[in-house]
Amino acid sequence: MRIEMLKLENISVSYKDKVVLDNLSFSASDGEIIGVVAPNGTGKTTLFNVMANFLKPNKGTVTINDRLQYKKEKNELEIHKLLATFPEQSDLFEELSGVDHMKLYANMWKGSTKHVKEIYKQLQMESYVKKKVKTYSLGMRQRLCFAMIAAADTPIMLMDEVMNGLDVANVSLLSNHLMQMKKDGKLIFVASHLLENLDLYADRVIYLRDGNIVHEQKLNDTDQEYIKVELTPEKYETFSKKYALPNHHLYIAERLCCLPIADMDAAELEEWIQRLLPFKEKEITIGPLGTVENYEKYYHES
Numbered sequence: 001m002r003i004e005m006l007k008l009e010n011i012s013v014s015y016k017d018k019v020v021l022d023n024l025s026f027s028a029s030d031g032e033i034i035g036v037v038a039p040n041g042t043g044k045t046t047l048f049n050v051m052a053n054f055l056k057p058n059k060g061t062v063t064i065n066d067r068l069q070y071k072k073e074k075n076e077l078e079i080h081k082l083l084a085t086f087p088e089q090s091d092l093f094e095e096l097s098g099v100d101h102m103k104l105y106a107n108m109w110k111g112s113t114k115h116v117k118e119i120y121k122q123l124q125m126e127s128y129v130k131k132k133v134k135t136y137s138l139g140m141r142q143r144l145c146f147a148m149i150a151a152a153d154t155p156i157m158l159m160d161e162v163m164n165g166l167d168v169a170n171v172s173l174l175s176n177h178l179m180q181m182k183k184d185g186k187l188i189f190v191a192s193h194l195l196e197n198l199d200l201y202a203d204r205v206i207y208l209r210d211g212n213i214v215h216e217q218k219l220n221d222t223d224q225e226y227i228k229v230e231l232t233p234e235k236y237e238t239f240s241k242k243y244a245l246p247n248h249h250l251y252i253a254e255r256l257c258c259l260p261i262a263d264m265d266a267a268e269l270e271e272w273i274q275r276l277l278p279f280k281e282k283e284i285t286i287g288p289l290g291t292v293e294n295y296e297k298y299y300h301e302s
């Protein structure tokens with residue numbers, strides 16, 4: 001049976017008169033990766049800080065593993081064994097090696113360092129992990145930050161901007177590692193501006209706006225599939241005048257026309273594709289909205 005590992009209830013945070021989180025509720029279970037998406041300054045880091053107890057909300061509760069709340073000191077210690085946050089590059093010690101940093105995290109959370117070598121091998125860090133951090137490039141530092149949280153090996157991991165500054169090969173390497181961690185039953189939150197990357201491994205993506213979750217996207221949700229085609233505003237206008245578009249159709253960011261297929265039978269689907277063919281700019285595809293498309297849908301106007 002899956003465990004409800006993290007539950008947020010009615011969380012509100014304000015700084016003076018600025019409301020950053022406004023009665024936000026959400027819950028997540030083991031073996032999930034949750035993407036957290038929003039433009040800069042919308043509250044992603046604030047949300048993570050509340051989950052990690054770095055910040056006390058003005059209102060609301062965080063419950064870990066169905067029963068632990070940050071109210072008693074004993075619970076706080078117990079929760080901190082279950083939850084680690086992604087280190088910032090500015091937290092690294094220039095005079096220590098990568099492996100020293102990994103051991104620090106491994107000891108702090110697991111009380112053992114046996115697993116450290118396997119992690120740095122998997123993350124292809126063997127050639128530099130024993131050198132001092134002051135010799136590392138930006139990408140090497142970022143990979144080390146990831147290796148540190150992997151060494152902590154906690155059931156819940158909060159990762160803010162995990163892919164920052166990484167090249168394509170490293171994004172792919174860390175993405176594969178994230179998927180492995182998910183298989184091992186971890187609950188991982190990833191706040192990211194790399195939207196397409198989230199489509200690879202996230203189970204759900206939450207979009208923050210005005211202090212709350214404006215949309216929760218379940219990837220792999222076949223109930224919400226669309227015929228998707230790029231149309232210029234002029235073509236979209238002509239098309240929508242010529243044909244009565246199905247209910248709940250979308251025209252995202254004045255470029256992407258999306259027709260929901262849930263209520264179409266095979267003949268209707270074929271008919272809509274035939275109607276669209278003379279209008280299309282690029283390919284016609286069928287599938288759910290991706291993270292980029294949802295992002296444009298929710299933030300284009302703002």
Ligand SMILES: Nc1ncnc2c1ncn2[C@@H]1O[C@H](COP(=O)(O)OP(=O)(O)OP(=O)(O)O)[C@@H](O)[C@H]1O
Nearest residue numbers: 015016018020038039040041042043044045046047
């Ligand atoms: N200590 C603070 N005092 C006052 N305002 C703050 C404080 N911390 C954050 N804020 C404000 O709260 C809002 C949300 O900030 P937060 O860092 O959570 O956003 P974010 O979504 O993580 O942004 P980014 O994508 O830029 O990292 C911003 O408007 C920010 O200015």
